[in-house]
Amino acid sequence: MGKLRIDILGESFAVQASEDTDYLKKLLSYYKEITNVIQEGSHVANPLQASILAGINLVDELFKARKLNFSSKKELDEDQTERITLEMIEKIDEVIN
Numbered sequence: 164m165g166k167l168r169i170d171i172l173g174e175s176f177a178v179q180a181s182e183d184t185d186y187l188k189k190l191l192s193y194y195k196e197i198t199n200v201i202q203e204g205s206h207v208a209n210p211l212q213a214s215i216l217a218g219i220n221l222v223d224e225l226f227k228a229r230k231l232n233f234s235s236k237k238e239l240d241e242d243q244t245e246r247i248t249l250e251m252i253e254k255i256d257e258v259i260n
Contacts, residue, residue, distance in 0.1 A: 167191060172210050197221060200252055205259035216255075224251050 165184035168177050169191060180187060198210075198217040207213045228247060 172214060204256040220255055224248060
C-alpha cells in the first residue's frame with residue numbers, strides 16, 4: 164500500500180492507495196508535467212484552469228489508449244504509449260496556440 168503527500172494549487176493533502184509509493188509518485192510527476200506543458204504552451208495563468216485542462220488531456224489520452232487497445236486486441240507497449248502521449252501533447256499545444 165502506497166502513501167503520497169500532494170501539494171498542488173495551494174492545497175496539501177495525503178493519499179493512500181493500493182499501488183506502491185513509487186508508482187504514485189510517478190503518477191503525480193506525470194500529472195504535474197502535463198499541467199506545466201499546458202501552462203507554458205498556452206500561457207494559461209490560472210492554475211485551476213491549467214489543472215482542469217490537464218485532467219481533460221489525461222482522460223482523452225486514456226480513452227484513446229483504450230480504444231486502440233480494444234480495436235487492436237493487444238496490450239500497448241511502452242513505445243506506443245509514449246508516442247501516443249507525445250502526439251496528444253502536440254495536439255493540445257496546437258489547439259491552445
